Amino acid sequence: MTEQERINAEVQTKLALQDAKFNMFMQEMRDRDNQRAEDIREIRMSIADMGKHVRNLSLTAMGAIGAMVVTVIISFLRN
Numbered sequence: 391m392t393e394q395e396r397i398n399a400e401v402q403t404k405l406a407l408q409d410a411k412f413n414m415f416m417q418e419m420r421d422r423d424n425q426r427a428e429d430i431r432e433i434r435m436s437i438a439d440m441g442k443h444v445r446n447l448s449l450t451a452m453g454a455i456g457a458m459v460v461t462v463i464i465s466f467l468r469n
Contacts, residue, residue, distance in 0.1 A: 391399075
């Protein structure tokens with residue numbers, strides 16, 4: 391094997407190593423992006439669920455206030 395062939399083989403080996411490292415890095419980045427997307431999806435679902443609870447609590451509070459108003463009106467009418 392000539393000196394140039396040996397150098398070419400070393401360069402190709404190093405290039406293959408760098409290519410493998412780069413591919414591994416890119417896969418890790420894709421995995422992180424997918425995990426972030428899943429986390430964001432879960433957070434949005436959680437926020438949507440909280441919105442439902444807040445709406446239900448608001449309706450319950452309005453119903454309770456309405457019942458108190460009706461009770462006060464009825465107590466005034468009886469006197």
